Amino acid sequence: MRRFLLLLFLFFLVYRLVKNLLINRRDRRSLVPGDSSQIGSKEMVKDPQCNTYIPKDEAISRRIRGQSYYFCSKECAQRFKERKSAS
Ligand SMILES: [Zn+2]
CATH class of the missing domain: 1.20.5 (Single alpha-helices involved in coiled-coils or other helix-helix interfaces)
Incomplete structure (x- = not known):
């Protein structure tokens, strides 16, 4: 027992x-972290020209005066560059 x-x-x-x-x-x-890595790849950046948010991998990046900027289109990048150099 x-x-x-x-x-x-x-x-x-x-x-x-x-x-x-x-x-x-x-x-x-x-x-x-399984899901957070997927969120990290879809990072949103702001277009300083037209104030819209675009995914970083789709945005057009430009370096102006040592700083990186992201734009929704080449037109925005060009306009922003002109505005920056004018001031
Ligand atoms: Zn734009």
Whole structure:
């Protein structure tokens, strides 16, 4: 009878150990950023010429006086450049 209780106790310990391992594994998986990396690739930038927001990978980037600007179109980039050099 005592042996049976010991076995039961051992089973209980193993059960708890396995359960903890499974929970830990699930926690670790949730820490891995899966969705946030997709949001990061769709970064929005502001066109300083017409004040519209465009995705960074679709925007036209220009370096004016050492600073990077993003535009929705070449026309905006050109107009902004002219405005900057005029002032
Ligand atoms: Zn624009």
